[in-house]
Amino acid sequence: MRMDNERPRRASAGALLLLCLAACGADTTTEDGPAHVAFTVRGRMPDVDPVTYAIEETGGPLAADVFEREIEAALAAWRDAGPVRFERGELGSADVTFGWRSGAHDACPSFGADARIAHTGPTTPGTFVHFDAARAWVPRADEGESLYHTALHEIGHALGLGHSGDPGAVLNAEYANAPAVPSLSDRAALASLYGGELDPAPGDLVIAGDVALRHVAPVGVSDYALLDVDGNGADEVLVWRTDRGGGGALMIYAFAPGPELLSTAGPLWGAVAPGAEVRVGEAVGGERVIVSVYDNGREVARALEETGALRLVTEPVEWRVVASRSQGDVDGDGEKEQVSRRAAR
Ligand SMILES: [Zn+2]
Ligand SMILES: [Zn+2]
Incomplete structure (x- = not known):
């Protein structure tokens, strides 16, 4: 599955422009060698305790309760990985809103024009995650358009993480291994942004x-x-x-x-x-x-x-x-x- 979802990043005066190479190289994380992780960051939420979320349940190919269940499972996986807490908020005012879209919609790049099956807005309160409603989604599977795995990846973007060079990372652009929980490089990125629990390591x-x-x-x-x-x-x-x-x-x-x-x-x-x-x-x-x-x-x-x-x-x-x-x-x-x-x- 492929979930490239880069959107143009607004550059503030004097800020470094984010150069994101979708095809980042492999890292060299090993069991006994030096663990080097190649996470990238594209922004930060001002407050992650909590991040509020809302779910637009209709308009997609999956039942509303299934849509909600898999998104909340993906949120729980990120909560367990670090310093972020999630709380249900209201449609219209939540930090992150999940919903189905198809074709040309809102101010987003159109779905269907390329291989992207989902995308996430800028990392800022009021952002969104859109899933392409025209795809053949399944709730959760190691192959195909897995809602759980896709939500897991997109929530990482919503929290400010960019693509990772770690082939086992949730934030890997190709995401071929479809890990079910954030990897070390995902957690290192989250801890670098927001602090929290992660064992101190040489290389910090x-x-x-x-x-x-x-x-x-x-x-x-x-x-x-x-x-x-x-x-x-x-x-x-x-x-x-x-x-x-x-x-x-x-x-x-x-x-x-x-x-x-x-x-x-x-x-x-x-x-x-x-x-x-x-x-x-x-x-x-x-x-x-x-x-x-x-x-x-x-x-x-x-x-x-x-x-x-x-x-x-x-x-x-x-x-x-x-x-x-x-x-x-x-x-x-x-x-x-x-x-x-x-x-x-
Ligand atoms: Zn992505
Ligand atoms: Zn969109």
Whole structure:
């Protein structure tokens, strides 16, 4: 099943644009190796205790009680996975409203024009999840248009999660494995956004003592730095893969005052050369660069564009290291926050 449901994201001034690659690569989560998860974030709900929901029960191919039952089961799976609580609200005022639609409807992309079977509005109170009523839905199954599994995926989007590179994740765009409950990478994304219970792990980046990016930067397969990529006065947290299997991928995490995780850009593949020393800095002219320094001294610089894109710098460029690892103003409040990587126990 395929549930791509990206909608254009409104970019606030100075904010990083979200670059979402639907076909994110696999991660390297293993039982005994470093657990690196490649979740992405597309927004945050201001309050998740509770998130209110409403269900438009009619207009679809499934009975109203079945529709309600499977949606509430999917909500319960997310509740059990982390810090989010759900409460039944009123139609018209709930944070998230679930309903059937078909063809051209509302201000949404039309159903039926492509393979998408459901979609979710922007992550903000008053958002919605629409299911394509013209599909052959079944309440719950490992194959076909499974309402439960689709609702599980879309609720993740409503909570602010983007697509995950983890093939076993509920938020994987292809969602081939159809997990019945959120995976580690789904839960790491949720905990990075909203806190809550998730065992501290090596590879957590702890910011200002109480916010943590979970499972994103394990020692041995990744490194990180702080840099104001988009020049808005707040430092983003950059994490890149150092291992050969990681594809040189770079993730960029942007924060709102608090600090609170707000959005991610990436993965940007090939941002760094695996095995090379990596430095992050600013070129003459102000451009932000990420530079791979090979053993023979050769430098390959890539410019980080404000749009979240990556450009190979072909002309010789002078640059200086400006990034820090231990402190930066990640939320743009004028004061620096401490940043540290949770050590292996
Ligand atoms: Zn999706
Ligand atoms: Zn719609």
